[in-house]
Amino acid sequence: YNEIPTGYPVPGKTLVYDESQTIDLENEPLNGGILVRVVVLSIDPYLRRKMLDPSIPSFLPAFKVGEPLENSGVATVLRSEHPNYKPGDHVLASFPFSLPFQEYLVIPDPQMRILENKENLSWSAYLGVCGMPGQTAHHAWKEYAGPKIKKGDVVFVTAASGAVGAIVAQLAKADGLKVIASAGSDDKVDYVRSLGVDVAFNYKKVSTREVLQKEGPINFYWDNVGGESLEAALEFAAQKAVFIICGMISSYNTDEPYNVKNLQQLVWREITFNGFLVASLLPKYDDEFYATIPGRVARGEVKYKEHLVKGLENTGQALLDVLSGNNFGKSVIVVSEE
Numbered sequence: 001y002n003e004i005p006t007g008y009p010v011p012g013k014t015l016v017y018d019e020s021q022t023i024d025l026e027n028e029p030l031n032g033g034i035l036v037r038v039v040v041l042s043i044d045p046y047l048r049r050k051m052l053d054p055s056i057p058s059f060l061p062a063f064k065v066g067e068p069l070e071n072s073g074v075a076t077v078l079r080s081e082h083p084n085y086k087p088g089d090h091v092l093a094s095f096p097f098s099l100p101f102q103e104y105l106v107i108p109d110p111q112m113r114i115l116e117n118k119e120n121l122s123w124s125a126y127l128g129v130c131g132m133p134g135q136t137a138h139h140a141w142k143e144y145a146g147p148k149i150k151k152g153d154v155v156f157v158t159a160a161s162g163a164v165g166a167i168v169a170q171l172a173k174a175d176g177l178k179v180i181a182s183a184g185s186d187d188k189v190d191y192v193r194s195l196g197v198d199v200a201f202n203y204k205k206v207s208t209r210e211v212l213q214k215e216g217p218i219n220f221y222w223d224n225v226g227g228e229s230l231e232a233a234l235e236f237a238a239q240k241a242v243f244i245i246c247g248m249i250s251s252y253n254t255d256e257p258y259n260v261k262n263l264q265q266l267v268w269r270e271i272t273f274n275g276f277l278v279a280s281l282l283p284k285y286d287d288e289f290y291a292t293i294p295g296r297v298a299r300g301e302v303k304y305k306e307h308l309v310k311g312l313e314n315t316g317q318a319l320l321d322v323l324s325g326n327n328f329g330k331s332v333i334v335v336s337e338e
């Protein structure tokens with residue numbers, strides 16, 4: 001991580017690939033820990049919100065310039081001096097743990113989960129549908145929509161081809177809702193339609209307001225993007241609608257907050273806004289998630305799409321792609337073939 005970006009991160013400038021550091025795989029001291037080779041690393045939109053001036057108070061500590069980016073990942077244990085880990089184990093670093101964006105590293109005090117992977121999923125699935133984005137969709141849908149769903153309810157999901165949105169759309173469909181879903185290209189819309197949603201549209205070609213006017217009013221709104229989509233959702237919300245505010249990616253690359261023009265609707269339509277961070281919901285829903293979702297994924301009952309990017313050197317471009325809608329599915333850096 002080379003410098004704090006203004007606006008969109010610039011591959012090769014904000015994030016640079018550095019081959020100068022080496023490690024002796026045979027003799028590097030482990031000090032009671034493990035040596036791992038990283039297999040896959042996750043690219044998530046929130047990484048941009050950690051590329052801020054560290055003096056600005058934020059929901060998560062800012063990355064330090066000059067140090068590697070960090071995020072969730074899966075790694076293979078190569079050597080171990082720790083009683084709980086043996087060579088060949090695959091470990092998952094997910095909140096509160098993370099892996100630096102590098103190929104090999106020693107972890108002196110490993111506390112990560114060993115993935116048993118009984119369902120024989122790809123390792124990257126543990127960063128997407130069976131990882132943090134899947135947890136986000138599952139946990140927050142259960143928490144904020146679950147108890148309130150009534151027959152005939154309608155939900156609007158944005159960024160619906162993405163890691164979180166595609167899972168929300170499927171969970172909502174399984175709960176019997178009418179699902180309206182938006183995405184930013186015709187290919188993405190076709191994919192979202194293949195997930196079984198009722199109405200899918202390309203918000204870059206079709207007016208969100210017109211779609212919601214025709215297909216709404218909406219009882220639930222899953223917000224991944226903020227901005228104009230949020231405004232349209234406010235305008236066509238049913239009385240006592242529930243808004244699940246997961247993200248606002250349309251404003252992640254600017255420090256100017258988007259000025260939502262019709263927040264007044266919160267009052268007139270008695271709308272509940274639920275902003276959340278998935279970390280807060282993990283203790284309540286993780287057991288249920290791991291007991292059900294990997295199996296449903298393995299049986300093909302929950303579908304997912306991945307955007308696999310080979311090579312650590314492409315991290316900067318992969319992040320820019322997620323922040324500008326050029327990913328199609330859960331974005332993952334493939335560091336090594338396990």
Ligand code: NDP
Nearest residue numbers: 045162163164183184224225246247248249250277278325
């Ligand atoms: P996605 O896989 O959905 O990728 C991001 C997508 O956002 C892009 O593909 C693009 O889709 C859309 N997008 C990008 N820029 C814009 C823009 N300017 N306006 C509208 N849409 C845009 O990412 P995730 O599923 O990982 O994340 C989705 C959201 O969920 C993000 O806002 C993220 O921050 C949030 N999140 C929140 C968590 C929490 O704890 N609250 C945890 C995890 C994620 P398209 O081409 O369809 O526009």
